[in-house]
Amino acid sequence: MGQYISRRSVHGLVSLIGLLILVFFLSRLTGDPTNLFLPLDASVETRQEFAERHGFNDPLLVQFGRYIGDLAQFDFGTSLRQQRPAMDAALEAFPTTLKLAAVTMFLAISLALIVGALAAYRPGGRFDRTASVISLAGASAPDFWVAIVGILVFAVSLRWLPTSGTGTWLHWIMPITVLLIRPFGLLVQVVRGTMISALSSAYVKTARAKGVKERVIIFVHALRNSTLPVITVAGDQAAAIVNGAVIVETIFGWPGIGRLMIDSIIQRDFAIVQATVLLTAVAIFVMNIVIDVAYAVLDPRIRHN
Amino acid sequence: MKRIACLPVAALAAFALQPVAAQAQDITIVLSEEPDLLEPCQSSRSNIGRVVKQNIVETLTEIDPNDGTITPRLATEWSQVDELTWRFQIREGVTFHDGAALDAEAVAYAINRTMDENLDCEVRTKFFGGLKVTPTPVDTYTLEVATDSPVPILPTMMGTVTVMSPNTPMGEPDREPVGTGPYKFGGWNVGTNITLARNEDYWGDAPDVANAAFVWRSESAVRAAMVATGEADIAPNIAVQDATDESMDVSYPNSETSRIRIDTMIPPLDDVRVREAVNLSIDRDAIRGSIFSKDVIPATQLVVPSINGHNPDLEVWPYDPARAKELLAAAKADGTDVDAEITMIGRLGIYPNSTEVMEAMHAMLQDVGFNVKLQMLEVAEWVDILTKPYAEDRPPVLQQSQHDNNNGDAVFTAFNKYHSEGAQSTMADDVVDDLLVRAGAATGDERRQLFQDAFKRINDEVIADVPMYHMVGYTRVGERIEFTPSISTNSELQISQIKMR
Numbered sequence: 007m008g009q010y011i012s013r014r015s016v017h018g019l020v021s022l023i024g025l026l027i028l029v030f031f032l033s034r035l036t037g038d039p040t041n042l043f044l045p046l047d048a049s050v051e052t053r054q055e056f057a058e059r060h061g062f063n064d065p066l067l068v069q070f071g072r073y074i075g076d077l078a079q080f081d082f083g084t085s086l087r088q089q090r091p092a093m094d095a096a097l098e099a100f101p102t103t104l105k106l107a108a109v110t111m112f113l114a115i116s117l118a119l120i121v122g123a124l125a126a127y128r129p130g131g132r133f134d135r136t137a138s139v140i141s142l143a144g145a146s147a148p149d150f151w152v153a154i155v156g157i158l159v160f161a162v163s164l165r166w167l168p169t170s171g172t173g174t175w176l177h178w179i180m181p182i183t184v185l186l187i188r189p190f191g192l193l194v195q196v197v198r199g200t201m202i203s204a205l206s207s208a209y210v211k212t213a214r215a216k217g218v219k220e221r222v223i224i225f226v227h228a229l230r231n232s233t234l235p236v237i238t239v240a241g242d243q244a245a246a247i248v249n250g251a252v253i254v255e256t257i258f259g260w261p262g263i264g265r266l267m268i269d270s271i272i273q274r275d276f277a278i279v280q281a282t283v284l285l286t287a288v289a290i291f292v293m294n295i296v297i298d299v300a301y302a303v304l305d306p307r308i309r310h311n
Numbered sequence: 312m313k314r315i316a317c318l319p320v321a322a323l324a325a326f327a328l329q330p331v332a333a334q335a336q337d338i339t340i341v342l343s344e345e346p347d348l349l350e351p352c353q354s355s356r357s358n359i360g361r362v363v364k365q366n367i368v369e370t371l372t373e374i375d376p377n378d379g380t381i382t383p384r385l386a387t388e389w390s391q392v393d394e395l396t397w398r399f400q401i402r403e404g405v406t407f408h409d410g411a412a413l414d415a416e417a418v419a420y421a422i423n424r425t426m427d428e429n430l431d432c433e434v435r436t437k438f439f440g441g442l443k444v445t446p447t448p449v450d451t452y453t454l455e456v457a458t459d460s461p462v463p464i465l466p467t468m469m470g471t472v473t474v475m476s477p478n479t480p481m482g483e484p485d486r487e488p489v490g491t492g493p494y495k496f497g498g499w500n501v502g503t504n505i506t507l508a509r510n511e512d513y514w515g516d517a518p519d520v521a522n523a524a525f526v527w528r529s530e531s532a533v534r535a536a537m538v539a540t541g542e543a544d545i546a547p548n549i550a551v552q553d554a555t556d557e558s559m560d561v562s563y564p565n566s567e568t569s570r571i572r573i574d575t576m577i578p579p580l581d582d583v584r585v586r587e588a589v590n591l592s593i594d595r596d597a598i599r600g601s602i603f604s605k606d607v608i609p610a611t612q613l614v615v616p617s618i619n620g621h622n623p624d625l626e627v628w629p630y631d632p633a634r635a636k637e638l639l640a641a642a643k644a645d646g647t648d649v650d651a652e653i654t655m656i657g658r659l660g661i662y663p664n665s666t667e668v669m670e671a672m673h674a675m676l677q678d679v680g681f682n683v684k685l686q687m688l689e690v691a692e693w694v695d696i697l698t699k700p701y702a703e704d705r706p707p708v709l710q711q712s713q714h715d716n717n718n719g720d721a722v723f724t725a726f727n728k729y730h731s732e733g734a735q736s737t738m739a740d741d742v743v744d745d746l747l748v749r750a751g752a753a754t755g756d757e758r759r760q761l762f763q764d765a766f767k768r769i770n771d772e773v774i775a776d777v778p779m780y781h782m783v784g785y786t787r788v789g790e791r792i793e794f795t796p797s798i799s800t801n802s803e804l805q806i807s808q809i810k811m812r
Contacts, residue, residue, distance in 0.1 A: 037691035037695065038691070041691060041694035041698065042690060042691055044431075044433075045355070045436060046694070046698070046714075047437050047723070047734070048440055049440040049727075050698070050699050050700065050734050051440070051441060052436050052440045052441070053698070055428070056431065056436075085347075087347040087348075088347045088348065089347075098501060098502070099502065154530070154533075157533060158532075161536060162536050162539055162540055168540075169533055169537050169542055170528055170533050170536075171542070172503060256529050256530065257529075257530050257533060258533075259528045259533070261501065261502020261503060269344075272690075274691060
């Protein structure tokens with residue numbers, strides 16, 4: 007297992023280096039930050055002086071060399087807008103997104119396993135049809151729309167929840183719900199599909215013939231064998247959330263990394279773009295390793311191979 | 312049964328929401344974005360200015376939003392010593408929040424710090440670009456400010472320079488500003504809020520509000536909802552579609568003027584008849600009250616009526632497609648290629664419904680016979696086209712833009728936009744150049760008249776743009792407070808002007 011993790015780490019490092027190079031050049035393609043930083047009324051001379059002083063006039067390869075040199079010393083650059091180390095800003099925002107992602111995925115997986123398993127027990131039954139409609143609607147609903155409607159209904163009309171912001175446990179309810187809907191919908195469908203095939207397998211029939219309780223058959227025998235595809239899809243969904251719960255963070259005013267990344271892309275704050283991409287890439291890489299290990303733990307065939 | 316089930320939820324919610332309810336004299340202001348710094352010399356940026364300007368840090372002079380006149384703030388009086396020098400008398404008995412005394416030395420330090428190139432201060436790049444400013448204390452409370460070229464409106468320009476404590480480091484951006492204002496910086500919980508507390512030793516009248524918290528939400532609908540639910544007391548800037556409650560929403564002229572800039576250098580737009588036809592093709596009344604708010608005012612020039620130099624005698628271009636067609640036919644008969652493709656460049660999100668208004672104008676121009684194509688660009692690409700140096704092989708362009716001037720004088724607009732050497736000028740007219748240079752050096756009535764003459768020529772004879780509207784913003788004000796937004800609400804929000812009900 008140790009050897010496997012080391013091998014994956016080397017692969018991950020190569021991917022990270024490639025990603026950083028790609029992000030550096032792609033972000034520069036979006037234009038010179040000078041025009042966005044300075045007021046529209048700034049003179050041509052002021053613009054040239056600013057670009058010169060910040061090195062934006064240098065050839066791209068010179069800028070790249072400088073960037074790699076700094077990176078080698080773990081210097082991720084200084085934010086043009088915030089005038090402080092870019093990695094500080096990224097690290098400050100990251101825990102918020104991580105907390106959101108962790109709670110969301112925990113709830114999404116738990117609920118999806120229960121609902122998906124029960125739906126698969128009687129395919130085509132009333133519970134299955136209801137669960138399918140709700141989960142498909144959830145997987146297809148645009149989250150910005152759900153968020154705004156949620157605010158209008160639960161905050162403005164009913165006054166049950168705060169509109170946005172952080173501070174109390176009530177502030178978590180709407181962001182988590184909005185973030186949860188899509189992965190929950192997808193996961194219910196995956197659990198349902200794999201459970202239907204597991205429940206019609208020979209070992210389930212054997213268990214039934216032996217008189218094992220239905221609850222045990224569903225949640226112990228069949229569900230355990232159905233979790234591998236669920237973990238794969240859940241990993242993808244978790245990566246999407248870590249990569250930036252942009253909509254939720256923006257609408258609900260959560261100071262997470264998704265919002266920071268989008269703001270810095272809009273403002274051409276390259277140092278922060280690079281730092282946030284690096285941080286999320288590392289997080290996704292670590293998560294993939296965890297998922298691989300989880301496969302091995304859950305499925306002895308993978309472990310022995 | 313369902314109602315009973317809801318009760319505990321509602322009770323819990325009410326309990327948990329209690330901390331949100333503010334103290335009697337505390338208010339919450341919800342902005343559209345978090346400031347990236349709290350640097351006083353960046354206070355011309357609205358997200359920074361609304362927090363710090365005239366709240367934490369003050370200026371020597373202040374511009375009256377109603378008529379653009381200059382009133383005393385940290386300077387009590389001023390006079391011109393010679394063509395290049397002004398003398399300011401600094402208010403006595405004022406101290407900074409950190410205990411330092413306000414005197415001529417402190418003001419000189421603040422001016423020098425603002426002019427420091429390493430700080431990239433927007434106040435410098437926006438208002439003092441290319442100007443060398445030298446402050447010299449004459450005695451404890453007298454300061455002389457010299458410039459390397461005549462600046463007849465230096466007292467107006469001093470309304471943009473904020474005075475921070477002399478203990479603020481030179482050359483380093485500030486995140487914890489210290490000034491002389493009615494509020495002290497309380498704290499900045501990054502990503503969440505910024506708090507200000509009343510300065511009990513303030514030199515002026517004690518303000519009503521004890522503590523203010525600034526929070527930020529980028530969605531206009533959320534900002535409006537926050538005021539509606541009492542989570543916030545003011546949302547200075549909400550979109551027109553969210554201003555749905557007349558009891559809370561106030562429209563105000565936000566000092567912005569929208570226009571379509573015409574590149575007068577490139578055929579067929581170098582023919583004045585074609586430029587006039589463009590203006591006559593636009594039905595401004597159809598756009599007002601449909602795509603734009605009904606409160607916008609059709610414009611004739613790029614400065615609002617309260618700005619010194621605005622010409623009240625100019626007339627809004629009428630909607631006259633028949634006359635536009637005649638002009639195009641006449642230009643074509645004289646050899647102008649009126650069928651050449653003209654590119655309309657818009658900017659996504661420059662103001663609410665920016666795409667829709669460009670689509671409407673695109674259709675109006677097509678109806679008259681123009682061969683136009685529309686391109687909506689993201690801000691960086693749009694700025695590249697807006698500012699010099701221009702590409703030599705550029706196509707004929709009609710460019711959507713918007714200009715903000717709430718600084719009292721037309722000089723902040725006219726040279727940059729219309730002088731042949733202006734960074735965003737797409738015209739070259741010797742008469743306008745001469746008028747603008749003379750206006751910039753003149754004072755009083757002569758200055759006003761020269762700017763008015765320049766605007767008349769730009770609009771009636773050169774026809775350098777399609778003036779659209781003097782725009783409006785919407786502020787939502789909660790029921791706990793009294794606040795009237797003004798033209799300056801676009802860049803500052805003086806908490807001392809807010810009264811508790």
